[in-house]
Amino acid sequence: MLGACVSPTKLRKEIVFFNEGLDSAAIQSLNITEPAIQKGDLLQIIISTRSSATNLLFSQNLIQPNVGGNAGGNASAVADMANQYLVDIASGDIKIPLIGTLHAEGLTKSQLEKEVLNRAMKYVNEEPVVNIRYLNFRITFLGSVGAQGTKQFQSERVSFLQALGEAGGITPGGDLKNILLFREQNGKRTVHKIDLTNGDFLNSPENFLRQNDILYVSPTTRQLVATDMSFQRNFQFINLGVTVLNLIFILTNIFR
16 A cells, blocks of 8 residues: 555656656657668668669569469569568678679668669669668567557657557556667667656657667566566555464453
8 A cells, every 4th residue: 555655746747748857849859760671680671763674684583373274463572572682691782683692781871872872873774763771670578568560660760659659559567767678780689778757868869769679668667566476465464464363362251
C-alpha cells in the first residue's frame, strides 16, 4: 500500500511523454542523418535509361513469365524479385550485372547511387537514373509494448514515436525513463538509453531509427512488484502468521 502511494506530480513525471525539456525551436533545426548500409541489408537497385534493352543489361533475376492465365501474377512476382541485391554478410559487397562488384557497407544510399551512376555511365550514351531503396527496413519491439515483434517499414525515415505507434505504444506499467535502443553500425553494436519524459530526446540522433534497430521497453519497479507472484505469496504467509499469532493471543487470554 505504501509503495502504491505516489504523488500526482511524481506520477506525471513518470507516465507523461516529454513533460520537461521540450524545446520546439531546437526541434525545428534538427539535422536528419541518412542511415548507412549494413552487411545483410537487402537493396533494390534500379538503373533506368530510355532504352529498354539497356535496362535489361543492368537487371538480374529476370524470368520470362508463362503465357496464359498466370502471366500477370508471374510478371508481378518477377518485378518483386528483380533488381534485389543482398549486401554480402562477409565482405559488405554487392554484385551488379555489367557494373561488377561494389563495396556498399558503410555508404549511405545517396553515396551508393552516385557510385553506381559513375560505373553505369561507362556503358551508356546518356546519364541513367539510379534509384535505391531498402527492402529490409525492420524494427524489432520487445518488452512493455502493445505488440512485440518485428515490423517492416516502407519509408526509410522512421521516427521513434512513429515506430512506437506501430507497435501499439507503451503499455501501462512501461518505464518511459528506461528504454533501451540496440543498434548495429559499422560492425559495432551499441546500446542507447532513452528517456521519453524529457523533450531533449527529440534533438538526439536516436530520434530517427535505422534498419534492424531493436527497442526494449523496461517495466517499472511498481509493475514488477505488482506482477511478482513470490511477493504475493510472501505477503500471504505474513498475513497467515499474523492471524495465527492473534489467535494464540486470544486463546491465551480466554483460558488464563
